[in-house]
Structure formats: structure tokens, C-alpha cells
Amino acid sequence: MVPQRVSLITIGAYDLPALRSFYQSLGWKETSISSDTYAVFKTAGVLLSLFPIKELAKDANIEITQSPGAFRGVTFAINLEEPGQVDSVIEEIRKAGANIVREPSDAFWGGRTAYFADPENNLWEVAWNPSAVFDERGAMISF
Known part of the structure; x- marks a missing residue:
């Protein structure tokens, strides 16, 4: 297995x-x-x-088939415990120089979400999901 x-x-x-x-x-x-x-x-x-x-x-x-900055078809996510954290975390990420590609907004699925790209255009979601459950380390264990 x-x-x-x-x-x-x-x-x-x-x-x-x-x-x-x-x-x-x-x-x-x-x-x-x-x-x-x-x-x-x-x-x-x-x-x-x-x-x-x-x-x-x-x-x-x-072989490398994509150029720097091309969307790689993969996203990473930072999931948070409260909806307001999406906005405050995006502000910290903005200060670090990231490109905010989607400003924080309510999502059709009931959560809150935003997206940013790091300097090489790797795409990250910052999200709050109302059904997410986290362990004591902050790792999301279910949603």
C-alpha cells in the first residue's frame, strides 16, 4: 500500500x-x-x-518545457482558521512584493479566498474554508 x-x-x-x-x-x-x-x-x-x-x-x-513565469498548472495553498485572516495575510504577502492575482473575496463555495504569485509565478491560494479542521500544529486535516 x-x-x-x-x-x-x-x-x-x-x-x-x-x-x-x-x-x-x-x-x-x-x-x-x-x-x-x-x-x-x-x-x-x-x-x-x-x-x-x-x-x-x-x-x-x-527536459524543461516551460519558460520562467509560465503557469505550471499547480497551485499551493495556505488555509486559515478565520475568514478575516485571508485579508490580513494577503496584505503581508503584498508587502513582501508578491503579485496579487486575485484580491480577497467571498467564494462561491462559502469560504473566502485570494491568490498570489511568487517571483517565479508559482501560484498560491490563501483561503478560509468554513468546514476546515486543523491539528495543533496548524496543519489542515480535513475540510
């Missing part, structure tokens, strides 16, 4: 120092395993790593 979990998400970075600096400007702390060529941030649920995209493609034995 395959374990039902997500342990690590890696973003292939075109400019690792700039992308690393952005996530640091959000106030996110790196783990001790980070180095000059690899950044790892501990989140409530999974580890988020940044790795040079050419090295990531080489490791996976694939």
Missing part, C-alpha cells in the same frame, strides 16, 4: 537566491538542512523546498 501523505513539495527555481529571499521575506524560517544550493522551509503540514530547476529536471530525467 502507498502511504496516503504528502511529505515534501519542491519548487524548481529559475533564480534560487531571489525565490529564497521572497519566502524569507514572508517570515518563513529555513531548516538546518538548507545550503547555498537548496532551501527547505518547515510548514505546518509539509516541507517546502526550493531547488534549481535545471538540477531538478536532471534528477527526474526530464
Whole structure:
């Protein structure tokens, strides 16, 4: 049986120092395993790593077919416990220099949501879902 979990998400970075600096400007702390060529941030649920995209493609034995800034068809999410947090978190992200691609608004499914893109156009949702349940670490365990 395959374990039902997500342990690590890696973003292939075109400019690792700039992308690393952005996530640091959000106030996110790196783990001790980070180095000059690899950044790892501990989140409530999974580890988020940044790795040079050419090295990531080489490791996976694939070719890079997208240009920097192209939508990669993947979104990440920061889910929150209260609807007003969506607005305040987006303001902090705006101050860090992110491109806000959708301002906070009520969602058709009953929550509140917004979207931002990091410096390499990786798309993140910031959301409140009224049925979300979080554990003591802040990891969303159901919705």
C-alpha cells in the first residue's frame, strides 16, 4: 500500500537566491538542512523546498518545457482558521512584493479566498474554508 501523505513539495527555481529571499521575506524560517544550493522551509503540514530547476529536471530525467513565469498548472495553498485572516495575510504577502492575482473575496463555495504569485509565478491560494479542521500544529486535516 502507498502511504496516503504528502511529505515534501519542491519548487524548481529559475533564480534560487531571489525565490529564497521572497519566502524569507514572508517570515518563513529555513531548516538546518538548507545550503547555498537548496532551501527547505518547515510548514505546518509539509516541507517546502526550493531547488534549481535545471538540477531538478536532471534528477527526474526530464527536459524543461516551460519558460520562467509560465503557469505550471499547480497551485499551493495556505488555509486559515478565520475568514478575516485571508485579508490580513494577503496584505503581508503584498508587502513582501508578491503579485496579487486575485484580491480577497467571498467564494462561491462559502469560504473566502485570494491568490498570489511568487517571483517565479508559482501560484498560491490563501483561503478560509468554513468546514476546515486543523491539528495543533496548524496543519489542515480535513475540510
